[in-house]
Amino acid sequence: MNKLFSIILILILTGCAEQKIIDDLALINAVSYDVSDNEKNPLRLTVTFPIITKDGKYDRKTISVEGKSSKEAREKVRLETNLKLESGQMRVSLFGHELAKQGLLPTLLSLARDPSVGTRAKLALAEDEASDILMLQIKNEGQNATYLEQFLTKLNRENLRTNYNIYQFLRDYYDDGIDPILPVFKVEKNNITYNGIGLFHADKVVGILKPAEARYLFLFREEMKEGSFIDQIDVGEDEKATIMLNYELKDHKIEIPSTSTNPKKASIYIELIGDVIEYTGREEISDTKVQKKIETIITKKINREGKKLIVKLQKLQVDPLGIRRYVRNKMDYKEWKALDKYQSYQDMDIKIHAKVIVNSSGKWK
Amino acid sequence: MRKNRNRFLKDFKLQRSIEISNASEKVEPKLAKEGLLQQFKNNFTNSSDLSVTEFPNLTIKIYYFSYLINKDHYEQFLSKLRCITIEELQPFLTHSEFRLLSDFSELEEAILSGSAILFTEQKAYELPFKEGKGRSISPSETETVILGAHDSFVESVDVNLSLIRKRVLSSQLKTIKLHVGNKSKRSVYLLYIEGVASDKDLEEIKKRILSIQKDGITDTNMLVQFIDEYxxxxxxxxxxxxxPDVVVYKLFEGKVAGIMDNSPYAFCTPVSFFDFMESMDDFSQRWFxxxxxxxxxxIAILVTLLFTALYVSVTTYHYEMIPQALLPTLQESRSKVPFPPVLEALFLEFLLELLREAGARLPTKVGQTIGIVGGIVIGQAAVQAGxxxxxxxxxxxxxxxxxFVVPSYLLSGSIRIIRFGFIILSGFWGNIGIVFGMAILIIHLSTLTNLNSPYLMPISPMYPKFFKYTLIRGPFKKKAGRE
Amino acid sequence: MTMKEKLSPFQASILIYLTQSGVTLFYLPRLVAEAFGTNGWIGHFIIYFVVNINLVLIWLVFKLSKGKSMFEIIAILPKWMTLPFNFVIASVWTLLGAMVTVKFSMILKVLFYNNVSLVYFLSMAYILSYMLLKKDLYQIAKATVVLFYFTVWTVFLLAFHLPEFSFIRLTPFIFKGDTDMLNGGVSVFTAFLGYELSILYIHRIERKQLKSLIAGNSLTTVIYLGVTFVCFGFFSFKQLVSEMYPVVTLLGYISFPVLERVESFTFSVFGIKVMLTTVMYLWGTKELLQYQFKRAKSSYLVTVIILISFVVSFIPKVLKDLDEWLKYISYACTAVAFLLPIFLLITVVSTKIMNRESANE
Structure with a gap:
């Protein structure tokens, strides 16, 4: 009996899984998708992967091809490298603006369907052509993918919750109460820079918020925990001052009055407690009265700018704040299903109730 | 020393009946007393190293192996013997510690274990002039501790027994002497504390030792391989x-210990896997x-078993598991290597085993050099050569x-062997291979038993009460009672 | 075979848990979402309740027969009568045991080992099964407990998903959406199958028989509930329905500082659970056949069973076929789970009545 057992054991050892030894692989760490001018091959795929040169240096190779679909294009990339192409280490996936206007879902689903692609791969938009970003050779900046991933992680950590990976994008796409967003990058002066937030209606991008506007957007999103507020405020007649406030988001809630079947109103409450880091005004910021004054000014500013932003979002019929989720949670299932969600969202009256408290004026009086 | 010895002798006499019941032993026909000398002569033919002293006036002969007895004691004895007359001889022999020998097997054992044999016309006496030759007690080399007692067993069974006796000051400590083998009768002493050790265990181990038919068992570590279940x-x-302190600790845990003559090792049973993970230092330290x-x-066991295997599996099959920060380093260091990771790993592991074995066989000082040469020079050169x-x-x-963190040398050897299995499995199958290996290992371990007691004792079958004493080193209880 | 050690209640519970939790776990949250709709995780409570009723039935058989084993109960029936029943049950169990392994191997192949023949994974699984099956149930239980410790830590990986968990995503709707309560409910129920084997070993549990059975089932339910609940708050509802193997995605989302995407490892570890499910079903088959063919050597039987299930494993060629197979087999198995204890209860009661009558006469 044990003989049979050992024979089978040896049999197992004769087989072997398909080897993917790391130094024989082209480990794609970033891809980008664009719409190409070619009518036969409408998709332009650019991949970049690290290679090790013969003298042992770490370098990268970027290949750009045109194809009918993302996987078909990938097959073409395979023809252009001596290494085995693998996408398990893909960190960043970029989409061109044109493609994003047409809809990301087919491309995204082909990523989600591929078991070797991790769901943690981050997504971003390019303001123009995404391949430009990957093709760009920044001085002393080895891998564009690493650069982008670090950039995205940094944005996410600092104050812009733009951490959108495949899983998160699909989650918000499939959720009928919220719309996904993606950060936008562009090439500027031989550098890759962050340039706002792309707003999605379903899987199509419909608008881009500039970084200044995007700051307010994140103020109203619930994942936000802390951040900094830098803006010019009018402190007196004809007097402007810049203020920087490092704040902590104490309270955040979205309330829907629970009376009607089709809620028409929503209120966003936020409460910020912050320390003043910079203030260019002439008054003594350590003075409580001045602090009170500044608090009201900032509050007003947030309310005003926020309202402007929300009206803009409503016009575009995008809901990155997820207000419809709260609407849904107040409604009956049948009514919710019957509702024209975007229309009702557009018709809603959304109010912002900000509250700002200045905690201290830093370490200088 | 002498006093202790006598106490042992008494104990042995008590247990003599057991020896006789030894089934494998050929029962010598009881011959007449004159026959004893004749029998002795017949058996010890061609023994040129046998010495004899004769006292024709007293009609006695003394046979002995000159290198086994203590010459000084023997000379003293002879000088006494010279002074006495034939009438005084009988009282002299009966009044002292000389043991009357009844049959040949007893005689054989006595002379071979270092006593001199005195033959009168009718009788034979054992003169216990054993020479305490041999290594003196020294600190343990294989099981070093930082705190705690440093003495260790030596090759002399008397010394070993004394080391244990000195630590268990109780008449409840019982010793049973058994014989192993057909021709060369090596004695094995079973030690237990009455009322603490289970009788069932004792009977079982006795049965197993007595059933050994093999000669030439030289050491305890060899002996236990004849009596284990798997x-x-x-x-x-x-x-x-x-x-000895470990043995005493195990004795009080209710285990049976065994020591063999001419072996500096004692065995304890029934034990579980977790006994191999213990060191006496754990008890000297605070329990945290x-x-x-x-x-x-x-963790060390897991690292030994799986670390290299995981490296092979990750670099050969599961590249997606490598974090981005680590990837460049790993890819760069692999880029010059012409072999697949599994060969690379096996080569290095094999080299390391060679180094370890060479270090163990060579004298200490040379051994150290080997370690340094192997570790630094070869390693560096291997990397540079790609x-x-x-x-x-x-x-x-x-x-x-x-x-090397694993306290038991035996277990550490086993684990190192098994590690090769894991490396090969991971080289063929990646992660599923590792898990497959783990499953085989766990199934094997959980079905192992030692003296019918499960090898993974407090985990499976589960006794959460004992976790405190085995899995971790729990705080001591001040209350009396068996742990 | 003199060693007939009794199982401790803990061992019995673990045995039940590991028999129950098998390959279905990987797509259970999707099944639940398809069956019960929004907040479908609550549906587990219903199934938990149903399973417990079944366990009480099994316990009643044990109690009324005063601690007799199933085979002692049916011993009053002639062998030719029990043969077809035993044979049908044995084949259902063998098939289920084999198919569960095949399903796991196929998923493994799809996800991580694309170009590898199934033969290898199946032989690995059957080697392990053979190692366990040739031993007594007590030995299996001992190994099971250690393997339980080896696999149970994967549950704690759920903690890594808490940052992405959101209560708002759960929605206040209960059992809404495209639900398929009956068919879906049964397919969720099949995830709980495995407890019915306890009818073969309930008499070997030392004490607290009912409690340990229910404890085992509760452990399964708690783990299923935890996984499903986290999935409902982690994925949005429509996403959950479209995820083929949501639990694999869940595992893949974990990232440690030194290793990320450990799903290929954790998934393999889950394979041990699947293997134990197979082992228990094949063990059940072995016991049944051993009863029918008392003279057959048990090691011989084991080899035959392993070989048969190995061959059977190659019948379904693709996942789609396999799912059909699994569906019907688990329906059959569900039927066995309910009918067998009822049948035994009838036997026990009628035997009692007959005995009483004969005593009265």
Missing amino acids: PNSPFPQFYTTER VGTFIKIIRY ITSNILIIVVAASAIAS
């Missing part, structure tokens, strides 16, 4: 130690520290160091 398992099933060290040992990668050197070194 001879084909790579794991040591009996706990062997050269530390002791527990921490124990946890480190479990035969292995830097990271692998670190991985292999870490798993080698981890293997």
